[in-house]
Amino acid sequence: MNQFILPVLALGAGLVVVGCSGSPGTSATRDAGGDRNTATAGSGVGGGTGGAAGGAPAATQTCIPPASQDSPAPKLSLSGCVDPNHPTVLAASVIPYEVNSPLWSDGADKTRGMAVPVGAKIHVKDCAAEPTVCSQGPADTGKWVFPVGTVMVKNFLFDGKFVETRLFIHFDSATWVGYSYQWDEGQTDATLVPDDRVQVSFNTGKRLVDWHYPNRVDCMKCHAQSAGSTLGPETVQMNRLVGGTNQLDRFQAAGLFDAPVPKPYPAALVAPYTSQAGSPPVSATLEQRARSYMHANCAICHRPDGDFPNLDLRLDVSLKGTGLCGTVPMKSDLGIQGSLNLDPGKPDNSVMLLRMNTPADSGGGKTVRMPQIATYAIDQEAVKLIRDWITSIGGCPP
Numbered sequence: 001m002n003q004f005i006l007p008v009l010a011l012g013a014g015l016v017v018v019g020c021s022g023s024p025g026t027s028a029t030r031d032a033g034g035d036r037n038t039a040t041a042g043s044g045v046g047g048g049t050g051g052a053a054g055g056a057p058a059a060t061q062t063c064i065p066p067a068s069q070d071s072p073a074p075k076l077s078l079s080g081c082v083d084p085n086h087p088t089v090l091a092a093s094v095i096p097y098e099v100n101s102p103l104w105s106d107g108a109d110k111t112r113g114m115a116v117p118v119g120a121k122i123h124v125k126d127c128a129a130e131p132t133v134c135s136q137g138p139a140d141t142g143k144w145v146f147p148v149g150t151v152m153v154k155n156f157l158f159d160g161k162f163v164e165t166r167l168f169i170h171f172d173s174a175t176w177v178g179y180s181y182q183w184d185e186g187q188t189d190a191t192l193v194p195d196d197r198v199q200v201s202f203n204t205g206k207r208l209v210d211w212h213y214p215n216r217v218d219c220m221k222c223h224a225q226s227a228g229s230t231l232g233p234e235t236v237q238m239n240r241l242v243g244g245t246n247q248l249d250r251f252q253a254a255g256l257f258d259a260p261v262p263k264p265y266p267a268a269l270v271a272p273y274t275s276q277a278g279s280p281p282v283s284a285t286l287e288q289r290a291r292s293y294m295h296a297n298c299a300i301c302h303r304p305d306g307d308f309p310n311l312d313l314r315l316d317v318s319l320k321g322t323g324l325c326g327t328v329p330m331k332s333d334l335g336i337q338g339s340l341n342l343d344p345g346k347p348d349n350s351v352m353l354l355r356m357n358t359p360a361d362s363g364g365g366k367t368v369r370m371p372q373i374a375t376y377a378i379d380q381e382a383v384k385l386i387r388d389w390i391t392s393i394g395g396c397p398p
């Protein structure tokens with residue numbers, strides 16, 4: 001039940017077929033259990049695999065921003081982003097996609113999709129050629145910039161049941177707004193969550209899951225302009241085989257980019273988790289997995305201009321450049337005298353690990369946990385990964 005790979009990957013017709021299935025499990029491409037990636041993960045493909053069926057999306061774009069920020073659809077079925085008769089199914093014009101290294105969200109499975117206005121194009125940053133669009137340096141090469149009118153969609157599932165759908169909407173050149181929808185247990189529809197943190201106990205039919213809906217300010221703490229507003233879509237995340245076709249080739253063939261992404265494509269982020277067969281690729285090193293994890297889960301805030309810019313945890317930044325290795329924590333030693341942000345060979349003396357391994361305060365109080373928002377359950381597999389990685393580091397680079 002854990003592996004879903006779209007059998008048909010052509011844009012347009014294939015998605016309509018999928019869209020008609022009415023089954024949550026096949027409503028979009030999805031990652032495997034715990035949002036771990038499937039066997040296709042991390043397949044850094046140097047060139048085109050061919051076979052991408054081109055053509056513009058066949059369906060008319062129904063998933064568009066509401067008239068104003070204050071009038072989001074009260075029900076997901078009215079948003080235009082899902083099939084109104086089967087709201088667990090993405091609208092035909094919403095393009096499903098997968099990322100190599102997902103955000104940890106308390107073990108939820110996820111599916112994702114994007115609705116780009118007809119005729120509008122996605123721009124892929126090339127920091128060498130256009131340094132002005134990369135105020136944070138070359139590590140932002142490959143970030144995707146979406147046209148105004150884009151709507152991004154992310155579903156959160158447990159045991160195949162939808163608990164939340166998030167819409168992230170590009171109203172104008174300066175404005176993105178996030179909205180959260182709360183699913184009913186009968187899976188008939190999802191209702192707009194008022195702009196407040198909401199906590200529920202969700203019955204999947206198999207178990208009760210604690211779930212926290214973030215508020216709209218929370219959305220913007222992570223989806224900040226400094227992080228590029230959208231967080232998943234970038235070339236290293238999207239360079240991924242889905243059903244035998246590289247996703248980048250699929251987007252290219254569909255005419256979604258304003259200019260072709262140069263080949264060979266940069267190496268893909270690897271899947272951080274091993275719990276899924278074939279994922280990450282056996283060749284992936286601890287360091288690659290750890291850095292892929294941190295790029296997706298930590299670099300949102302830990303980057304120049306971010307929430308805590310003294311650390312820069314983006315993938316292409318050297319270990320020395322991250323500011324982690326051997327540095328004295330500015331904020332707190334967490335009660336351990338002499339602790340460092342990352343103490344080579346000594347995970348238990350490393351504040352980054354101790355912070356990841358701390359449960360959140362569900363009351364919303366100040367927490368030392370990293371990230372501090374939108375996650376409550378410890379990502380045990382990531383804690384082990386970062387522990388092993390720190391253990392493997394012999395010393396900090398000079």
Ligand code: HEC
Pocket residue numbers: 099101102103104110112152153154166167168177178179180213214215216218219220221222223229230231232233296297300371373374375
């Ligand atoms: C802890 C940080 C964090 C918070 C808080 C957060 N997100 Fe995200 N979100 C991410 C990351 C990282 C990704 C990309 C990785 C992924 O898709 O797993 C993402 C992806 C998404 C996507 C897919 C498009 C994209 O940008 O990659 C949507 C839609 C989305 N989030 C909506 C929301 C909304 C709406 C809220 C508030 C209700 C919210 N998010 C709160 C971190 C966060």
Ligand code: HEC
Pocket residue numbers: 221222294297298299300301302307308310328329330331332341351352353355356370371372373
């Ligand atoms: C939503 C934004 C956000 C995300 C995501 C985030 N952090 Fe942080 N981080 C912060 C902020 C803000 C602080 C400062 C905390 C304080 O004021 O006590 C911080 C502090 C830290 C510190 C202490 C630094 C010092 O010098 O004291 C470490 C280490 C750290 N984060 C690691 C991580 C790791 C590892 C991840 C990913 C697993 C992560 N963070 C994800 C915002 C974030």
